[in-house]
Amino acid sequence: MYVILGGGIGGLSAAHYLQNITTKHITLIEASNRLGGWVKTTKTSKGFIFEHGPRTVRPKGIAGENTLALVEELGLVNNVMHIPYNHPAAQNRFVYVNKQLHALPNNFRSLLFTQPPFTKPLISALFQDLRTPKKVSTDESIYEFVKRRLGKDIAEYAVSPLVCGVCAGDAKEISVKLLMKSLFEAEQQYGSITKGILMNMIKRKPNPIPLSKCELYERSEKERWSVWSLDEGLELLPETLKINAKRRGANVMLNSPCQELVFGPEKVTVKAGEKKLECDHIISSLPAKVLAPLLAKQHPELSNDLLSIPTVTVAVVNLQFKGRVLEKDAFGFLVPPSEKLPILGIVFDTCCFPKDSNTVLTVMMGGKWFEELYGKNPTPERLLSTAMQQVRSVLRISGAPEEHQVSVLRDCIPQYVLGHHERIERIKAYVRQHKLPLSFVGGSYEGIGVNDVILSARTAVSNLIRKDNS
Numbered sequence: 001m002y003v004i005l006g007g008g009i010g011g012l013s014a015a016h017y018l019q020n021i022t023t024k025h026i027t028l029i030e031a032s033n034r035l036g037g038w039v040k041t042t043k044t045s046k047g048f049i050f051e052h053g054p055r056t057v058r059p060k061g062i063a064g065e066n067t068l069a070l071v072e073e074l075g076l077v078n079n080v081m082h083i084p085y086n087h088p089a090a091q092n093r094f095v096y097v098n099k100q101l102h103a104l105p106n107n108f109r110s111l112l113f114t115q116p117p118f119t120k121p122l123i124s125a126l127f128q129d130l131r132t133p134k135k136v137s138t139d140e141s142i143y144e145f146v147k148r149r150l151g152k153d154i155a156e157y158a159v160s161p162l163v164c165g166v167c168a169g170d171a172k173e174i175s176v177k178l179l180m181k182s183l184f185e186a187e188q189q190y191g192s193i194t195k196g197i198l199m200n201m202i203k204r205k206p207n208p209i210p211l212s213k214c215e216l217y218e219r220s221e222k223e224r225w226s227v228w229s230l231d232e233g234l235e236l237l238p239e240t241l242k243i244n245a246k247r248r249g250a251n252v253m254l255n256s257p258c259q260e261l262v263f264g265p266e267k268v269t270v271k272a273g274e275k276k277l278e279c280d281h282i283i284s285s286l287p288a289k290v291l292a293p294l295l296a297k298q299h300p301e302l303s304n305d306l307l308s309i310p311t312v313t314v315a316v317v318n319l320q321f322k323g324r325v326l327e328k329d330a331f332g333f334l335v336p337p338s339e340k341l342p343i344l345g346i347v348f349d350t351c352c353f354p355k356d357s358n359t360v361l362t363v364m365m366g367g368k369w370f371e372e373l374y375g376k377n378p379t380p381e382r383l384l385s386t387a388m389q390q391v392r393s394v395l396r397i398s399g400a401p402e403e404h405q406v407s408v409l410r411d412c413i414p415q416y417v418l419g420h421h422e423r424i425e426r427i428k429a430y431v432r433q434h435k436l437p438l439s440f441v442g443g444s445y446e447g448i449g450v451n452d453v454i455l456s457a458r459t460a461v462s463n464l465i466r467k468d469n470s
């Protein structure tokens, strides 16, 4: 029997891939009263979609193709909505600096001229990169790397907000190997980012996981999708996975937080609530910090490494206004941490997917700075009023929202801080050396987006089946 810990998109995808290739019994253990984890959608009384977690997914790359293949397999093709690359929501991303919204450069022409908040034409960063000598390094913060190679402006006004818009974290602490792995490797291999990019364009890497032909992916390439979502909201994906998993015989246990794992010579004992289950292999899709104490007694060294993958809390305020109240069409805007504003950014949801000429916005707040800004337990009223103040002053929206929802997503985004890559290698080596029947899935390890998590599930399952068959 296989036990999957956690019923977010990672755990549900693991169940799906296991059920595709084995008839062994599967039990999925979930602490809360619902499946889906951070993928959570609410339909408001007026029929608007409020996404509390992810809202769009990238189609590109192996991980993007893999998710589209899953969507196709689940029969959700007709539910997919996409944004083409030339749509304003794909082209326009703003940063809020010095009390103004500035468009981030999105074409070659905009690199040639000085565009605020930048103090030089961005093309000069390219010359700085070519002039800067290579620094041999095993890791560096994303901020330091970009400042050293491309200049402070780009580190401050482009990359720091981008890090907020992806992991709600501080670019001065996040490893360059997260968002800019290929750029880091470019410097190490070829001496500069520019040379590395050119070389990689010449030498295209083969796809390490062969995927069967996916028509939806081919469509996304032909129609040049920038991102996609689902018409009922992204929660339709875990919802469909859940229905399929149950239909194919998985035992799903809700309200059952796993409390301990005991590794015996033959089997693993899983303690969850009042129950004790014995299984051959565990697939954990729990956040690393949650998994750590479950195996601390038998494996303190592994537990310590898992425990040192930090997370941050994000407050999400969804707002719906009557009519079109935005002056600009864009994906949204981000705030560089140096601006010291109490929000990370705002997504213009209805610019991506319009709905009856109304406006839906999502204000994201806190992240790395959550406690410093709001204390441990801010009230929903305080979060809403802070979000509304920013909506009024930055977006100049004066009216009150027709509907709103405030959620605090505790410990929702893992932070790949300096040394993360080495820590993950140590964790994997420990499991190999101790021959533990344990696989890791989810955002804590090798990619925080929906695509990465789904691919991590697929990879874990194919490695496990390969091992079982050998």
Ligand SMILES: Cc1cc2nc3c(=O)[nH]c(=O)nc-3n(C[C@H](O)[C@H](O)[C@H](O)COP(=O)(O)OP(=O)(O)OC[C@H]3O[C@@H](n4cnc5c(N)ncnc54)[C@H](O)[C@@H]3O)c2cc1C
Binding pocket: 005, 006, 007, 008, 009, 010, 011, 029, 030, 031, 032, 035, 036, 037, 038, 039, 052, 053, 054, 055, 056, 057, 058, 256, 257, 258, 259, 285, 286, 287, 290, 314, 316, 409, 412, 413, 441, 442, 443, 444, 448, 449, 450, 451, 453
């Ligand atoms: C605000 C926000 C915005 C995001 N936006 C995007 C986006 O636009 N695009 C994108 O690609 N990605 C986005 N992401 C990332 C994406 O949501 C995550 O990658 C993904 O949902 C993580 O899934 P998971 O299954 O790994 O983890 P989780 O969703 O955390 O699932 C883990 C599950 O384990 C359960 N659990 C916890 N403890 C126990 C226990 N002891 N026993 C049993 N079960 C337990 C939890 O209840 C949960 O259901 C966003 C994330 C957040 C928070």
Ligand SMILES: C=Cc1c2[nH]c(c1C)Cc1[nH]c(c(CCC(=O)O)c1C)Cc1[nH]c(c(C)c1CCC(=O)O)Cc1[nH]c(c(C)c1C=C)C2
Binding pocket: 056, 058, 093, 094, 162, 164, 165, 166, 167, 168, 227, 314, 331, 332, 333, 334, 344, 345, 346, 347, 364, 413, 447, 448, 449, 450, 451, 452
């Ligand atoms: C302001 C806070 C946040 C916004 N989104 C997130 C936070 C913390 C979370 C998030 N956004 C993305 C991912 C997935 C990353 C991946 O590996 O696929 C996560 C976890 C997607 C994303 N959002 C932005 C970018 C540039 C990306 C990367 C991929 C893409 O191009 O879509 C930018 C962005 N995020 C937010 C805003 C307001 C914003 C830009 C204006 C909200």
